[in-house]
Amino acid sequence: AVVPPQDVSKLLADLEQLQPDETGIVRWFPPTGLKYCAGGTALWRLAKPYNDYLKMRELKLAEDKAALILAVNKTAHHWVLDLGSGSGWMCRGIVAEALRLCESVTYTPLDTALEAVNTAKEMYGLELPAAKLLPHVGSWDDAMQTSFYKDLPQDTEITATFMGTTAGNFSDDYMVSFIDGFLSTWDQLPFRAKLVLWVDGAPSDL
Secondary structure, three states: OEEOHHHHHHHHHHHHOOOOOOOOOOOOOOOOOOOEEOOOHHHHHHHHHHHHHHHHHHHHHHHHOHHHHHOOOOOOEEEEEEEOOOOOHHHHHHHHHHHHHOOEEEEEEEEOOHHHHHHHHHHHHHHOOOOEEOOEEOOHHHHHOHHHHOOOOOOEEEEEEEOOOHHHHOOHHHHHHHHHHHHHHHOOOOOEEEEEEOOOOOHHHO
């Protein structure tokens, strides 16, 4: 289900009426069937304080389990591909761990929003300057093409992340197709690659 632009103002007004629970956290759960909101940035900015607890739990899990997520086999070159990266902050702990484990690391923030990719470039340039930055403005469909991985060293390993619990925005059929698209492409590559998905189950989906 999609919330059309004309309905976003009501959704924003409803969010503004929410009150903190006994722990001081304002929790917002999407309406039944909601998978994507055409309101975009305006909704995200308002909802962010209400569902940050979920993002922070995901971020902590990513940082605590970074070595397990990377599952480094070779210690030469690791490429962290951040699908739908936004500003890139969710993947920071994984890239930091890759820098600790590997001889060299490339980080690619991939997003359709130029502003988000530029923000990621700036943050990683300041906080993790040892990582080589290879930003990409475009769709994750681009990364389903073998040409996306040309000219890589043979000792490369790839970890592609789909974070921010983004998978919950799409239907099961779409996600199966999404996963299959990557695996089919990577079967044709001469080096190891894996896809890491983050999924949450909102109460309205249960």
